[in-house]
Amino acid sequence: LPAAAPDPVALRAALRSALANGAPGALARVDDNGRAHRLAEGLADRGTKRAITAEDRFRIGSVTKTFTTVVLLQLVDEGVLKLDDPVVKHLPGALPDKRITVRHLLGNRSGLYDYTNTLFARTVSGFEAVRNKVFTHRQLLDLSLAKAATGSPGGAYAYSNTNFVVAGMLIEKLTGTSTGTAYRERIITPLKLADTFYVHPDTALPGKHSRGYLTSDGSGTSLVDATRQTASWAQSAGAIISSARDLNTFFSALLRGELTSAARLTQMRRWTAVNSTQGYGLGLRRRDLSCGVSVYGHTGAVQGYYTYSFTSGDGKRSVTSFANASNNAAVLNTLPRTLEAAFCGTQAT
Numbered sequence: 001l002p003a004a005a006p007d008p009v010a011l012r013a014a015l016r017s018a019l020a021n022g023a024p025g026a027l028a029r030v031d032d033n034g035r036a037h038r039l040a041e042g043l044a045d046r047g048t049k050r051a052i053t054a055e056d057r058f059r060i061g062s063v064t065k066t067f068t069t070v071v072l073l074q075l076v077d078e079g080v081l082k083l084d085d086p087v088v089k090h091l092p093g094a095l096p097d098k099r100i101t102v103r104h105l106l107g108n109r110s111g112l113y114d115y116t117n118t119l120f121a122r123t124v125s126g127f128e129a130v131r132n133k134v135f136t137h138r139q140l141l142d143l144s145l146a147k148a149a150t151g152s153p154g155g156a157y158a159y160s161n162t163n164f165v166v167a168g169m170l171i172e173k174l175t176g177t178s179t180g181t182a183y184r185e186r187i188i189t190p191l192k193l194a195d196t197f198y199v200h201p202d203t204a205l206p207g208k209h210s211r212g213y214l215t216s217d218g219s220g221t222s223l224v225d226a227t228r229q230t231a232s233w234a235q236s237a238g239a240i241i242s243s244a245r246d247l248n249t250f251f252s253a254l255l256r257g258e259l260t261s262a263a264r265l266t267q268m269r270r271w272t273a274v275n276s277t278q279g280y281g282l283g284l285r286r287r288d289l290s291c292g293v294s295v296y297g298h299t300g301a302v303q304g305y306y307t308y309s310f311t312s313g314d315g316k317r318s319v320t321s322f323a324n325a326s327n328n329a330a331v332l333n334t335l336p337r338t339l340e341a342a343f344c345g346t347q348a349t
């Protein structure tokens, strides 16, 4: 358990920094051994001027990848597949490289090209071109396979949304249900995540939610309201909608061993170095903080929505922070400061 108590002053300073760098609104929630700290700064909606609250729902982007991983690891626990199975054993003909395994997908070590690099090379026009589109998993995979592999299976870490689209294909094939049903039956309902939904291809966010604002490329600070999109480019790689409370509940339950067997959680926490202070396991990020505490969770970036959601190794303290802007590195770089405030109790420089 982290030594220092959460520092709400530093937490609020980090949220205010997100606003100073261009986000209309930001929120954070710390759950610390049953005690909740809830903070919010700025607006959820620039049109109506509604203030954002810590209870607002939002698109969580790639934090979805941990939900997808948990479902597959539960299927491993049930003996339905093995992590070292070749993907093509369960999806015959899906991948040209028969060496790619389930573990490679979940560890971002398959070498499969990330099709979003093509889709979103031009931020706003790329988004407008797909925001109302509905893709099949196969269409997204074909976008990836149209490009050369970025490495060999089991080689270097290389983040790719494609891996978690294929993971979604595995879930649907092995469970006979949709990924949305699998999330609901295996995670959302058991944990009573009342604010969490898999929304695809509907474009509306259910209930009280923050709007999301995509920042245009270049020096301009013009914001595009990106709230309504099918998120079909993302699906099992990024289409879940949730809240800070639910994500804290989810990651705390995961690290407490409530969602998978101990053996599978151990495999999830086997790290590939991303850099000197970060590792990637299976659908799970590790970040080493300035005070010597390591925290576990995931990050997300979907048009208009930046999310950080991490918990302590024993799951007793969790923080989720969110800003309703994207394509803005200065805003994104304020969110790690919420981890320092929540777990180290300091206002990291």
Ligand SMILES: CC1(C)S[C@@H]2[C@H](NC(=O)CCCC[C@H](NC(=O)C[NH3+])C(=O)[O-])C(=O)N2[C@H]1C(=O)[O-]
Pocket: 060, 061, 062, 063, 116, 120, 121, 122, 123, 124, 126, 159, 161, 214, 238, 299, 300, 301, 302, 303, 304, 305, 326, 327, 328
């Ligand atoms: C690795 C990330 C950051 S990117 C990856 C995934 N999000 C995407 O792949 C969408 C990228 C385009 C988003 C868009 N940017 C552009 O279009 C830039 N041209 C914007 O900022 O709204 C997610 O979520 N992950 C984040 C993660 O895991 O933290």
